[in-house]
Amino acid sequence: MRDVRLLDLGFDPSLELERFTAGHPQAGGVVSFLGQVRQGEGVEALELRHYAPLTLPGMRALADAVLARWALDGLLIVHRIGVMVPRDPIVLVAAAARHRRDAFAAADFAMDHLKSESWFWKREKTSDGWRWIEPRDEDRRDLARW
Amino acid sequence: MRDVRLLDLGFDPSLELERFTAGHPQAGGVVSFLGQVRQGEGVEALELRHYAPLTLPGMRALADAVLARWALDGLLIVHRIGVMVPRDPIVLVAAAARHRRDAFAAADFAMDHLKSESWFWKREKTSDGWRWIEPRDEDRRDLARW
């Protein structure tokens, strides 16, 4: 029902999604979000750091909140940490539900909260070297929608 | 950019999604919706009929409307017709975008319109035989959101 993982090595999002979908044959629909490292804006690498005592427990609490709010058959949250390069998957969220609307809302909500409230710190490497990424106003606005 | 297909044979949604994602490396996020034939409610088979002169042109027009409304890197719509059994994929919609919010809204909008305005007629087979599925009020309400 709830599958929440923090991975320090790469993962295969299509395999994860296939397994998740196969595991919920009673669900009519599965909504997923896959975030990947963008290619083509001069970013050579991206690093996500976390704080182990808080990050995974926080993600599990988020999953519980999502499951309490929408009628889901299952929820998957997989998040990378460590150093990634363009095209590497960063995060996969999937929600399986009987009703499409629940799956969309749950995945959308989970992503907004993962992005703005989870304990991840991100830095990017360009030809100028590494630079920490600051919070974005857009993320705070996204969160205010719920 | 726009990939719209009507298939009378089964398809592999995870392979489709993997190719779509790989084809848009500049997109930060991909939102997908996969609809499958539900297992476990006494439905033995589901058949989708269409009217060829209208159905695919209508899906292409929908894709164009979605692309005109949100800033997307790509949009995928794959829809089955014919007879399916539980766990078979029915529809896959995927939207790739630089910004997460655009991808979510585009996929959500596309599904609402596919479900309520596309030229598909559905019947289900249970132990009582085949039965045509009527429109649902819920679909009209979903459409009224946009």
Place this chain on the structure above:
Amino acid sequence: MAARLIFLGRLEDAAGASEREVACGPLAEILATLDPALAVQLLGERVRLALNGVLLAEAGGVVLADDDELAFLPPVSGG
């Protein structure tokens, strides 16, 4: 000199076939040759018509010529 009527969804069950060849002419005259119970369903207010793949705004005044295809489209199934 013949045209085709196409029946979608539950109208196929009502018609007993997915299509039927009919003589050309005004639609009203063609419908008069069909089983009245079927004709009533085909003219239901939620049934849309498409002539040669183009949706019609209304059924009035339709005249079928040779090789025309007129489709009767009940509400789509949704969900």
Place this chain on the structure above:
Amino acid sequence: MAARLIFLGRLEDAAGASEREVACGPLAEILATLDPALAVQLLGERVRLALNGVLLAEAGGVVLADDDELAFLPPVSGG
């Protein structure tokens, strides 16, 4: 008798390391032993503190005992 300070995100750059061992005692006294520029950043109003994995409502009154771990958490990166 030592405790650990943990620096996350940009605070790691400011501290020059991801963690530092410090003597036990009141946080105010520990911070006084650090580079003042670093201490100012650690006390920034948007920096949260977690003591042994538990978020603190405020920094006031924190006293570190042996083996305590105090993490300084700047705003998360989002997007």
